[in-house]
Amino acid sequence: MTDAPNYGFDTLQIHAGARPDPATGARQTPIYQTTAYVFRDAEHAAALFNLQEVGYIYSRLTNPTVAVLQERVATLEGGVGAVCCSSGHAAQIMALFPLMAPGKNVVVSTRLYGGSITQFSQTIKRFGWMAKFVDFDDMDAVEAAIDDDTRAVFCESIANPGGYITDIAAAAKLADAAGIPLIVDNTSATPYLCKPIEHGATLVVHSMTKYLTGNGTVTGGVVVDSGKFDWSASDKFPSLSAPEEAYHGLKFHETFGPLAFTFHGIAIGLRDLGMTLNPQAAHYTLMGIETLSLRMERHVQNAEKIAAWLESHDAVAGVTYAGLDSSPYKARKDAFCPKGAGGLFTIKLKAGYDACVKFVDTLELFSHVANLGDTRSLVIHSASTTHRQLTPAQQEAAGAGPDVVRISIGIEDADDLIADLDQALKAASA
Template sequence: MSTNAENPALSFDTLQVHAGWDGDPATGARQVPIYQNTAYLFQDADHAARLFNLEEVGYIYSRLTNPTVNALQARLAALEGGAGATCCSSGHAAQIMALFPLMMPGDNVVVSNRLYGGSVTQFSHTIRRFGWQSRFVDLEDPGEVARACNKRTRAIFCESVSNPGGHVTDLPKIAAIAERKGVPLIVDNTSATPYLCKPIDHGATLVVHSTTKYLSGNGTSMGGAIIDSGKFDWSASDKFPSLSQPEPAYHGLTFHQAFGALGYTLHSHAVGLRDLGMTMAPMNAFQTILGIETLSLRMQKHVANAKKVAEWLEADDRVSFVSYAGLKSSPYHKRAKKLYPKGTGALFTFGVKGGYKACIRLVDALQLFSHLANLGDARSLVIHSASTTHRQLTPEQRQAAGAGDDVVRLSIGIEDADDLIADLDQALGKAAQ
């Protein structure tokens, strides 16, 4: 499994290039090879038995472990400051995988009402099929968060920087509530990336990512990840029997007792990936590793461009508002400076005067911005959330998520900022007609 055995004194820029891989011992290949392989030879019958009994860590079948994916997991654990990581097929898969060791039918998760539209749908409807429930809350009201937790609550879930509204979560405050309630805080860190924010440093237990976005950075590779801090005491209560009680499928082995800080990660592989099968493809892991090697360089450019574009939009009379914590006018600016000193990413929204129809005209008129349902690409992207990603939500849910009818979401890429501004200028002119 993936452990953070890297030198903690190394900087982020060094870890993003080196963590998790020292070269292929068989061939000397310096870059991580693509192990496009399904199963692995056992040394003998005893070796096979030890692997299946979890007495020895190794490779059995690529649904569970794969060397290319394993290198990515080790790198992500190092960058987020976690004990271990599990990669899977998508960001949505990561959210289900994160909850899987924690939840039983009838349990609930307390969830921020400022989430990506697909996540709202997943938490509102899909998880009910597992017998799980969600309680949506406003994270700006700590009392509401605390009151929503009851004896069947098993986690609190939020985004570090919300998509699309750009809300900056006060992670230390929410982490303190989770600690008092004896449950883990799960933070989706997709928009910020570990370069801008390390939720574990602010009290998070688990961090999830859609690696599809900024981590790969090139719009080619689907993937998700769960990074465990290794700091939560799963045996402190009877809330988490999958980790604190004997597992029948492994002859009564107790994951937290047997593996300590790696108990959650090993359970995610040995049970979660084994039974849910949400496996990351080796090629996608390879592409994501390549992307991570330049993460800090790209994020610096993303943030600088986003700030310049947001400031220009805020000064334009055709724009009703800009929701970006990097602006001094943002109600989250002070919090963002404290928790995210390198910036709050490059995803933000703005209001177009003229409402829904004006937004549609603007999106259709843009030329450099790609109109598609993604974020975190090297290219600048645009979408009208109310008619696409958040279309399935009620008007009240869209408003709470920051995706009203007059709102356009931008994911600012690494092009020249002046070129992006010129494109927005001509498109706003057509939107106002």
């Protein structure tokens, strides 16, 4: 595609990155199910391995099907490049890998998916990294948490599970002042509802497993590079600004400019961490993205109707959907997600934990699964599942207390979903 920025979102979600297959003329992107690629000659091979030429070497690093997906997601997010990997959690490690070092820390929101909280609070300590958890409603506390050893700020645009919306612009301002990147997990919003880079984010990560793929078939993650950060402005990011011994002293930022982070993610991150996205998964995600805007419009339409109905139900103590006029995050929704607050929120049941369990078990149309962003409506009790590893205080801070149920609204008939919710709420309250 030429002059891609001139096209609208609906066009880009179908065409960005894709071209007819040069060998066969196939219109849909083929699944290049191959491990390796034949070099033209020895000189060509050497140029590829020296990063002097862009091309395909080995599918742990690059694959034509995955490359189309990388270009498409980067285009939709307004970035210069992207690196796809095997899952959303892999994407978070891939995003931090060039930035961190033993003894360094990342300032993260307390309102994150439970698995992310565990990854940041426990797993990254094995690398010698540390996370500082802060309530991002208190930007003074975020600023105070940033110190000389901080190498990134991390948050979610629409937080899982509660639908909390982060003031991305305010977080970006603090990160810029400290000379560090802001990383935003945009999984729950997708680039159709929110464009974090437009609000100052340096990097955007996704669990493509969710709304981007949209059909609950494969796992995948992606890191999108805005291309706007000056990695050489300080000595904080030697992986990107200093000579790289594995490439004979090459300096990624000096050599690749705005694409430095993207090239590092492939040439170092995928090479050594090996968290590769397989081409069949990339193909499923590409097909899912073709209908992203249509699905997100329906997710939002259904969620707005159902959240409003739930808010007035006698068995419900509260609904966290930011699209409601009563939400304290309504203004942020209008500022950062003008097309809607997505399809994810939580409800708090007046009858507590036991009612939550019975409610989940009684639903018929809603699938009880550890996923979100599917075409199907999904439900889970976060405190006993996705956020189970957290302390009670961490669960409450994340919006996943014992009396809370997470709901992911699908694209079914909204009235059918309401009827199912109503019968389950009545059973749980009996």
